[in-house]
Amino acid sequence: MPSKSPVEREVVAGLRRLLKRGLPVTPAGADAVLLDLRGIIARAANPADDASRTAALDGTLRGLLARFNDARYAPAARALFGLPPAEPGQNLTVRRELSAAQAGHEVHHFRKRVEPKLVEKIAWELLADADRFTRSAMIAPRLAPAANRQPFPADPFAWEVAEHEEQLTRLWSAIYAARAELLAVERLISLDVDRVDIMTTAVTAAWRWAGARAEAISYCTSFAPESETSPDELVVLAGWVPPLTRAQASRLTEAAAGGVSRERFTAALQGETGLSDIWVDGFLARSTAPEFTPEQENGSSS
Amino acid sequence: MTSTFTNPALTAALEAAATGDPRRYVITGGPSSGKDDLIAAIHAAGIPCMAEEPGREIYRAHRERLGRHLRREDRRDYSLEVLEAFVAEYTTHKHGTRFYNRGIPDGYGWDAFFGLRPTPQLEEATRLYRYDAIFVLDPLDTFEDPDDIVWAKDREIRRVHELIVQGYFDAGYEPVFVAPDSAAARLDFICSNLRLPKPSRGA
Numbered sequence: 001m002p003s004k005s006p007v008e009r010e011v012v013a014g015l016r017r018l019l020k021r022g023l024p025v026t027p028a029g030a031d032a033v034l035l036d037l038r039g040i041i042a043r044a045a046n047p048a049d050d051a052s053r054t055a056a057l058d059g060t061l062r063g064l065l066a067r068f069n070d071a072r073y074a075p076a077a078r079a080l081f082g083l084p085p086a087e088p089g090q091n092l093t094v095r096r097e098l099s100a101a102q103a104g105h106e107v108h109h110f111r112k113r114v115e116p117k118l119v120e121k122i123a124w125e126l127l128a129d130a131d132r133f134t135r136s137a138m139i140a141p142r143l144a145p146a147a148n149r150q151p152f153p154a155d156p157f158a159w160e161v162a163e164h165e166e167q168l169t170r171l172w173s174a175i176y177a178a179r180a181e182l183l184a185v186e187r188l189i190s191l192d193v194d195r196v197d198i199m200t201t202a203v204t205a206a207w208r209w210a211g212a213r214a215e216a217i218s219y220c221t222s223f224a225p226e227s228e229t230s231p232d233e234l235v236v237l238a239g240w241v242p243p244l245t246r247a248q249a250s251r252l253t254e255a256a257a258g259g260v261s262r263e264r265f266t267a268a269l270q271g272e273t274g275l276s277d278i279w280v281d282g283f284l285a286r287s288t289a290p291e292f293t294p295e296q297e298n299g300s301s302s
Numbered sequence: 303m304t305s306t307f308t309n310p311a312l313t314a315a316l317e318a319a320a321t322g323d324p325r326r327y328v329i330t331g332g333p334s335s336g337k338d339d340l341i342a343a344i345h346a347a348g349i350p351c352m353a354e355e356p357g358r359e360i361y362r363a364h365r366e367r368l369g370r371h372l373r374r375e376d377r378r379d380y381s382l383e384v385l386e387a388f389v390a391e392y393t394t395h396k397h398g399t400r401f402y403n404r405g406i407p408d409g410y411g412w413d414a415f416f417g418l419r420p421t422p423q424l425e426e427a428t429r430l431y432r433y434d435a436i437f438v439l440d441p442l443d444t445f446e447d448p449d450d451i452v453w454a455k456d457r458e459i460r461r462v463h464e465l466i467v468q469g470y471f472d473a474g475y476e477p478v479f480v481a482p483d484s485a486a487a488r489l490d491f492i493c494s495n496l497r498l499p500k501p502s503r504g505a
Contacts, residue, residue, distance in 0.1 A: 039464070042465070043468040045410070045413075046419065059467070059472060060464075063467050063468075063471065063479070066477070066478075067481075132464070153334055153337075153338065154338070154358060155358070156357045157411075157415065157462045161459055161462065165458070221373070
């Protein structure tokens, strides 16, 4: 039988402490481990404020208890936490007696055998809820075979969600396209092909990399929550590129913005031989000078 | 399929309430919660109900005016315009029973979805204009198949739903959750909760 994870144990312990006072959750009764759950932070009107997170925890627990999916024990679980038929302010002993009666158990049996399971179930629901709120643009969305057409309901929320997925998909398409060209450059260098071929592929890689950076900036501006993921954290997932200053990275990005063709990209950079040399020589130098590391700065979006 | 039968007892109850104090009930939930089907069933049962959520038309108008999708900086204006429409819907109803296709506190969910703080206008409207009951339609898709939830949009739609629910808790309501079921069964559940005759009894 699988054992509980440390997080699950902490959430169970946090709920047990909360149970002493029951609902409504007060700042004194809310453990940090519960207030730090992603689902709670995401619901809080002001995530930096403990009172706001406490209100979010209260709402989340009420919602979970109202939808408790075990018909036999749902009234007992609600009463245990202080929802009707229990009343706010009742102590745990009174609530437990009510819960035991609701579940049709003798109170000592209920306390020892049933109550821990109810608390564990709520803890599991809280963790599952937190998982639903785990979002990271750093992970490409998995795709699944579409067996059916997936029409959207006529709903502004649904339209916004669709728009978000469209942008996320464009972003990852650009990141993978850049990755393909960066891999090709390294492969050609390793094959020791003609320098002209390497240069041509390196320019293609620059175009794709800069396009991915432009998409990442567009995505983060429109959709990514502040301070969670930066455009450069996203674009570095495509692979290593020669170290660039912020101005050089911005110059390449501007030339590639708007999904321009490779020809327009190179035309926009006509005459910028210094930048071209830094990019191409960076790859060629790296092949013989392994002291270059991927941690080196690639410029910033700001 | 929506029933077109009307329970005479329900009609009588609605007529009796028509000249009395206003009673306002909100139907809400995230996308894919079956809200449109339920609203259609409410109309078919002859219960007064808001036709279409005003947010849709306002959203379309904003997009048309901007010529692009709403960016972070546009969403506050959209949110305030939708709030204005919901307040107008609320205040024009003076007597009898009426259902609403979403309510003022849905604004909390919208704002939270976009990382915006609730506006003072939303807080004020929430305090002034109170509904008599809130019915939250839980999503029809329970995502029991793990493959279903890999779609970013499915996860996001579930997140929207939970943020809407939290908005109503934040607004001081205790929503009634309506489990996934047919629109007719859900409407029966809601009417029963409001001590109104069940529409299906007329079928």
